[in-house]
Amino acid sequence: MSPESAPLNPPRASRVAIVGCGFVGATTAYALLLKGAVGEIVLIDKNEKLAEGHADDLRDAELYSHTARVFVGDYSDCATADVIIITAGLSQAQMGASRLGDLLGCAAILKEIVTEIRRHNPSGILLVASNPVDVLTYAVGKWSGMPPGRVIGSGTSLDTTRFRRRLAQHFCVASENVHAYIIGEHGDSQVPVLSSARIAGMSLQDFCVEQGLAYDESIFKAIAQKTRTAGLDIMHAKGATYYGIAAAMSRIVRAIVKDENAVICVSSHVPAELGLGDVCLSLPATLNRQGAGRPLKITLCQSERAALEHSAEVLKGYISHLQL
């Protein structure tokens, strides 16, 4: 190409920075690499040796996955990041039985990190996975000063996949043919939305009729309960969860960098008109290059609405303990 015909601003590779390269951060990097979701993955961790080890290991996967530039960086590398993922925090083994129990320790870690990120990129998109994710997403929103849709928590994106998979398994259909959301807190007060759940466009009742199955609410309640405790069950078995959350994070990142307008359940600051108060929690929202759109006001039955209000109250209780 002659110099005259060269584009003045060649497109730059999409970049994701990951702060916190433990189980969740490193597995998220791997999921991004396998998907070919981005051109550059920057690993940032206070344990630089660990980050270097992950970077080398990830580069070894390049030939058989996708080409991406994986490197260890510092906060200045966040300046041109399309998405900055925050997965730093206390290790899952260090955390207590309650996701909200270690709030203050995790908040102190994230405040330091957000201060650094803001110095270099005050207008990026922040994607938080550190727990308790809804409370920390709220705090990160305050500390960063970024507009609501640009501070996103992974929220119930993970719980929603756990829920859909279990429903799909029960009905012997593929997870992608089940549409159902877990909303509210990523934690004990999460709300399974069965009233608007659909399989192949049919309500669960209609699908049962079509399949000649009995509609048994106790089965769905048991599935919702299994979904609620799924993370803890995995923790008890292997000490940490990371594959599911990494796949969810990679899906969210892809929706953002590829400007997909994909509807995914993520945590974000809820607008006043939803009547849930000043809080971050999960509702389905469209994700694109601008971040998360206004959370969708999905139709809920009375008990689901009451449960969502309770979830918001639980979260506001924890938020009130934070120094913002």
Ligand code: NAD
């Ligand atoms: P981990 O201990 O394996 O990794 C945490 C990493 O953060 C470590 O490498 C540590 O060195 C780094 N770190 C700590 N403080 C830092 C700082 N100030 N600056 C830079 N790096 C720092 O933990 P993990 O298992 O990867 O979990 C990470 C977080 O993700 C936890 O809060 C965990 O609860 C959360 N998590 C969330 C979900 C979800 O669905 N949202 C699922 C699983 C885990």
